[in-house]
Amino acid sequence: xxxxxxxxxxxxxxxxxxxxxxxxxxxxxxxxxxxxxxxxxxxxxxxxxxxxxxxxxxxxxxxxxxxxxxxxxxxxxxxxxxxxxxxxxxxxxxxxxxxxxxxxxxxxxxxxxxxxxxxxxxxxxxxxxxxxxxxxxxxxxxxxxxxxxxxxxxxxxxxxxxxxxxxxxxxxxxxxxxxxxxxxxxxxxxxxxxxxxxxxxxxxxxxxxxxxxxxxxxxxxxxxxxxxxxxxxxxxxxxx
Amino acid sequence: xxxxxxxxxxxxxxxxxxxxxxxxxxxxxxxxxxxxxxxxxxxxxxxxxxxxxxxxxxxxxxxxxxxxxxxxxxxxxxxxxxxxxxxxxxxxxxxxxxxxxxxxxxxxxxxxxxxxxxxxxxxxxxxxxxxxxxxxxxxxxxxxxxxxxxxxxxxxxxxxxxxxxxxxxxxxxxxxxxxxxxxxxxxxxxxxxxxxxxxxxxxxxxxxxxxxxxxxxxxxxxxxxxxxxxxxxxxxxxxxxxxxxxxxxxxxxxxxxxxxxxxxxxxxxxxxxxxxxxxxxxxxxxxxxxxxxxxxxxxxxxxxxxxxxxxxxxxxxxxxxxxxxxxxxxxxxxxxxxxxxxxxxxxxxxxxxxxxxxxxxxxxxxxxxxxxxxxxxxxxxxxxxxxxxxxxxxxxxxxxxxxxxxxxxxxxxxxxxxxxxxxxxxxxxxxxxxxxxxxxxxxxxxxxxxxxxxxxxxxxxxxxxxxxxxxxxxxxxxxxxxxxxxxxxxxxxxxxxxxxxxxxxxxxxxxxxxxxxxxxxxxxxxxxxxxxxxxxxxxxxxxxxxxxxxxxxxxxxxxxxxxxxxxxxxxxxxxxxxxxxxxxxxxxxxxxxxxxxxxxxxxxxxxxxxxxxxxxxxxxxxxxxxx
Ligand code: SF4
Ligand code: SF4
Numbered sequence: 082x083x084x085x086x087x088x089x090x091x092x093x094x095x096x097x098x099x100x101x102x103x104x105x106x107x108x109x110x111x112x113x114x115x116x117x118x119x120x121x122x123x124x125x126x127x128x129x130x131x132x133x134x135x136x137x138x139x140x141x142x143x144x145x146x147x148x149x150x151x152x153x154x155x156x157x158x159x160x161x162x163x164x165x166x167x168x169x170x171x172x173x174x175x176x177x178x179x180x181x182x183x184x185x186x187x188x189x190x191x192x193x194x195x196x197x198x199x200x201x202x203x204x205x206x207x208x209x210x211x212x213x214x215x216x217x218x219x220x221x222x223x224x225x226x227x228x229x230x231x232x233x234x235x236x237x238x239x240x241x242x243x244x245x246x247x248x249x250x251x252x253x254x255x256x257x258x259x260x261x262x263x264x265x266x267x268x269x270x271x272x273x274x275x276x277x278x279x280x281x282x283x284x285x286x287x288x289x290x291x292x293x294x295x296x297x298x299x300x301x302x303x304x305x306x307x308x309x310x311x312x313x314x315x316x317x318x319x320x321x
Numbered sequence: 322x323x324x325x326x327x328x329x330x331x332x333x334x335x336x337x338x339x340x341x342x343x344x345x346x347x348x349x350x351x352x353x354x355x356x357x358x359x360x361x362x363x364x365x366x367x368x369x370x371x372x373x374x375x376x377x378x379x380x381x382x383x384x385x386x387x388x389x390x391x392x393x394x395x396x397x398x399x400x401x402x403x404x405x406x407x408x409x410x411x412x413x414x415x416x417x418x419x420x421x422x423x424x425x426x427x428x429x430x431x432x433x434x435x436x437x438x439x440x441x442x443x444x445x446x447x448x449x450x451x452x453x454x455x456x457x458x459x460x461x462x463x464x465x466x467x468x469x470x471x472x473x474x475x476x477x478x479x480x481x482x483x484x485x486x487x488x489x490x491x492x493x494x495x496x497x498x499x500x501x502x503x504x505x506x507x508x509x510x511x512x513x514x515x516x517x518x519x520x521x522x523x524x525x526x527x528x529x530x531x532x533x534x535x536x537x538x539x540x541x542x543x544x545x546x547x548x549x550x551x552x553x554x555x556x557x558x559x560x561x562x563x564x565x566x567x568x569x570x571x572x573x574x575x576x577x578x579x580x581x582x583x584x585x586x587x588x589x590x591x592x593x594x595x596x597x598x599x600x601x602x603x604x605x606x607x608x609x610x611x612x613x614x615x616x617x618x619x620x621x622x623x624x625x626x627x628x629x630x631x632x633x634x635x636x637x638x639x640x641x642x643x644x645x646x647x648x649x650x651x652x653x654x655x656x657x658x659x660x661x662x663x664x665x666x667x668x669x670x671x672x673x674x675x676x677x678x679x680x681x682x683x684x685x686x687x688x689x690x691x692x693x694x695x696x697x698x699x700x701x702x703x704x705x706x707x708x709x710x711x712x713x714x715x716x717x718x719x720x721x722x723x724x725x726x727x728x729x730x731x732x733x734x735x736x737x738x739x740x741x742x743x744x745x746x747x748x749x750x751x752x753x754x755x756x757x758x759x760x761x762x763x764x765x766x767x768x769x770x771x772x773x774x775x776x777x778x779x780x781x782x783x784x785x786x787x788x789x790x791x792x793x794x795x796x797x798x799x800x801x802x803x804x805x806x807x808x809x810x811x812x813x814x815x816x817x818x819x820x821x822x823x824x825x826x827x828x829x830x831x832x833x834x835x836x837x838x839x840x841x842x843x844x845x846x847x848x849x850x851x852x853x854x855x856x857x858x859x860x861x862x863x864x865x866x867x868x869x870x871x872x873x874x875x876x877x878x879x880x881x882x883x884x885x886x887x888x889x890x891x892x893x894x895x896x897x898x899x900x901x902x903x904x905x906x907x908x909x910x911x912x913x914x915x916x917x918x919x920x921x922x923x924x925x926x927x928x929x930x931x932x933x934x935x936x937x938x939x940x941x942x943x944x945x946x947x948x
Contacts, residue, residue, distance in 0.1 A: 111352075111586070112586065114355050115586050116352075116587070119587045122588075127638060129639075129640065129669075130637070143670050156342070185359075186358060186586065294343075297346065297347070298342055298343045299342075
C-alpha cells in the first residue's frame with residue numbers, strides 16, 4: 082500500500098461513507114505543460130473555489146481526497162482521463178460537472194461524471210490499458226511496423242544502470258482510426274504494465290525508424306483508459 | 322567569455338509568438354512560459370487601448386509570488402482603455418533556446434512580443450536583477466538604451482524600491498516611478514493614451530510631458546557631472562523638476578486590492594495567497610532602507626482585512642493565506658484580525674501563514690493556534706551581537722527580552738530558534754562580532770537550563786545563526802558610511818564560525834560575501850555604472866541574484882576596464898557631498914538623517930513613530946500615523 086492509499090484507508094475507517102464523483106476530463110493547451118503534482122493542485126484549488134463539499138484526509142495536513150486514474154506526463158494532452166473526488170455527502174454528478182467547470186482554468190474540462198457509492202478499489206488500481214494518439218509527420222508507418230515485430234528493444238535506466246527492455250509485449254494493437262500523420266494505438270497502462278508514449282518514441286528513434294527532430298515535435302494525446310484483462314476490457318466509469 | 326548572440330527580431334505587425342512544442346519540452350518547468358492561469362485577464366489588442374506589459378526580471382515562480390505584480394495588474398487592467406499583461410525572465414535554458422530559434426520574449430496573455438507594447442513596466446525589488454532587465458528588453462526586441470529608442474518603441478519604465486536610486490540603470494529606462502505605483506501608474510498611461518490618440522509621435526516631447534507628472538523621474542533630463550571621479554550634481558533640462566517627489570497611497574482601505582489574483586498553475590515559491598496589513602514601519606532601524614522609504618506607516622482597517630482575506634481565499638482556492646508587512650507584530654489589531662481569520666479558516670481546511678513575529682506570550686499563543694500541526698521555529702532579528710551596537714542601529718530589542726521570551730517558548734515546547742544578524746554595521750568592533758556567537762551560546766545554555774528547571778527531558782535544540790552583510794543604502798542615516806571589504810566580511814564570518822564550531826546544537830549560516838559586496842556598488846551607484854552593466858550583460862551575465870550564476874571575477878574586471886574602482890562606491894562619503902540620489906525626495910529629510918546619524922554615534926535610541934514623532938519629514942504626506 083502506498084502512502085496515499087494508506088491515508089485513504091485511514092480516512093475511510095473514520096468516515097462512515099465515501100461518496101465519489103468520478104469524472105472524465107480533458108486537458109489541452111497551456112495546461113498540458115504542467116506536471117502531475119501541479120495538475121493535482123490545480124484541481125484542488127478549483128474544487129475549493131467551487132465550494133464543493135470535498136472530503137479531506139485525516140491527519141496533520143488534511144488534503145482533499147482526489148485520485149487520478151493514471152498520472153499524466155508533461156506535454157501530453159488528454160481526452161479520456163479520469164479522476165475520483167470524494168465528497169462528504171451524496172452529490173449530484175451533473176451538478177459537480179457544472180460547478181467544477183466554472184472554476185477550472187481554460188484547457189481543463191470535466192466532460193461527464195458518475196457517482197460511485199463507496200468504491201471498493203482505488204481508481205489507480207483498476208487501470209490496465211490506454212489508447213494514445215501520436216501526431217507527427219510520417220509517424221504512422223514506423224509505429225505500425227512495430228506491431229509486426231517480435232521484439233522492440235530499447236534502453237531503460239534502472240537503478241542507475243542502463244538496461245535493455247523489450248517493449249513489444251506492452252503494445253496491444255493499432256487502432257483503425259489512424260491516418261498517415263496521426264497514429265492511434267492501444268497499449269498496457271497502469272501500475273503493473275505501462276508503456277509511456279515517450280518511451281515508444283524513443284524506441285522508434287533508436288531503431289532508426291523516425292528522426293529525433295520529428296519526434297520532439299510529436300504531439301501526444303491520451304484518448305481513453307480502460308480496466309479489465311485485455312481483450313476483456315471495460316470502461317473505467319463502471320469499475321469499482 | 323564570448324559575447325552573447327543578440328536577437329535579430331523586427332516586426333511592425335502584431336504576430337502571436339508561437340513557441341514550438343519541442344522547445345517547451347526541452348526546458349525545465351515549461352509551465353512558466355505558457356500562461357493560461359485562473360484569473361488572468363486577456364484584453365483585446367486594439368489601438369484605442371494603452372497596452373502595458375508588466376515585466377518581472379526574475380523567473381516566473383518568484384515573480385508570481387510578488388504582491389506588487391498582482392496589485393498593478395489589477396489597477397492597470399481596470400479602465401477600459403488600459404490593459405496589462407505579464408512577462409518574466411526566461412531561465413537560462415529557455416533564454417538559450419529563444420536565441421537559437423529566434424523566438425522573441427512575449428507576454429503570457431496574448432503572446433505578443435514585448436516591442437509591440439506601449440509601455441514596458443519593470444518591477445525592481447532588488448539590485449541584482451539589473452542584467453535580467455537587459456535580457457528581457459533584448460529578447461523582446463527593444464533597444465537597450467533609452468537614447469536609441471525610436472518614436473515607435475515602447476516607453477520603458479521602472480518601479481519598486483530600487484528606483485530611489487535608479488542611476489546605475491538610468492541609461493536603460495525612459496522613466497521611473499518614485500514611490501508606490503498604484504495611482505501614478507494610471508496617470509502615466511493616461512498621458513500616453515492622449516499622446517497616442519493625438520497622433521503625435523515625438524518621443525522627446527512625450528518624455529518631457531511624463532516628467533511633469535508628480536512622482537515620475539525621467540533620467541534622460543538629468544545629466545550627472547563628475548569631477549576627479551566624484552559626483553558633483555546634475556545639469557537639469559528646462560522643464561524637469563529639480564527633485565522628484567515620492568508618491569504614496571494615503572488611504573490603503575481605498576486601494577483596489579487584488580481579490581482575485583492570478584493563480585499560477587505550476588509550483589511557485591510560496592503557494593499561497595497574500596494579504597498586506599499595512600505599509601511602512603514605525604521602527605526606524607537605522608540600517609533599514611524599507612523603513613524610511615515606505616514612511617509613513619499606514620494601516621488597513623481590520624474590517625477591510627478580514628473581508629479581503631476571506632474573499633481572496635474563496636477566489637483563488639488556496640489553502641493558505643500569508644499575512645505580509647514590514648513588521649507584522651506592530652499591526653495594532655493583530656489579535657482580533659487573526660482570530661477572525663482563523664475562525665473561518667478552521668472550518669475550511671485553510672491555514673494562516675505567519676511571518677516572523679516579535680516573540681511574546683501573544684505571539685506564542687497565536688503561533689500555537691495558527692499551526693494546528695507542529696511547532697514551527699521561532700525567529701529573532703537582533704541584527705547585532707551587543708547592546709551597544711543594537712543601540713547604534715536603533716534596534717529596540719534587548720537581551721533580557723530575548724532571553725525571557727525564549728524561556729517562555731522553551732517551556733511551551735519550542736526548541737527551534739533562528740537568529741538573524743548583520744556584519745559590518747557602523748562602529749562595529751570584534752567584540753560585537755563575538756557577541757553574535759556568545760548570544761547563540763547563551764541561548765543554547767538557556768534551553769538546557771530551562772528544561773532542567775521544569776524537569777523536562779531536553780530534546781536536541783536547533784539554534785540557527787544567520788549573518789548577512791550590511792550594505793549602506795540611500796535614504797538611511799547610514800547612507801554616508803563605509804562598506805566593509807570582502808576580506809573584513811570573511812574575517813568576521815570566520816571568527817563566528819570558529820567560536821561556534823564546537824557547539825553541535827548551533828548551526829551557522831553565512832551568505833556569499835561577493836554578491837552582497839557587489840550589491841553595495843549598485844545600491845549607492847551612479848550613472849557611470851550603466852556601461853558596466855551593459856557590458857556584463859553582453860558578456861553573458863544574467864540571473865546575478867542567483868549565486869550559481871554570479872561571476873564576480875568578470876564583474877570586477879569590467880569595472881576595472883571602465884576606469885572605476887570598487888572603493889568609488891563602497892567608501893564612506895562626506896555628509897556634505899552631493900549624492901546621486903539627491904534629486905529624489907522620499908519625504909524623509911536629509912537633516913533628519915544627519916541627526917539620526919549623530920545619535921547613532923552617541924548610541925542613542927530614537928522612539929518609534931507610535932511612541933513619539935521624531936519629525937522625519939514624512940508628515941508632508943498628511944497620511945497614516947504622522948501628526
Ligand atoms: S522593524 Fe526595523 S528592520 Fe524591520 S522593517 Fe521596521 S525598520 Fe526595518
Ligand atoms: S513624521 Fe513623525 S510620525 Fe511621521 S513617519 Fe516621520 S517620525 Fe514617524
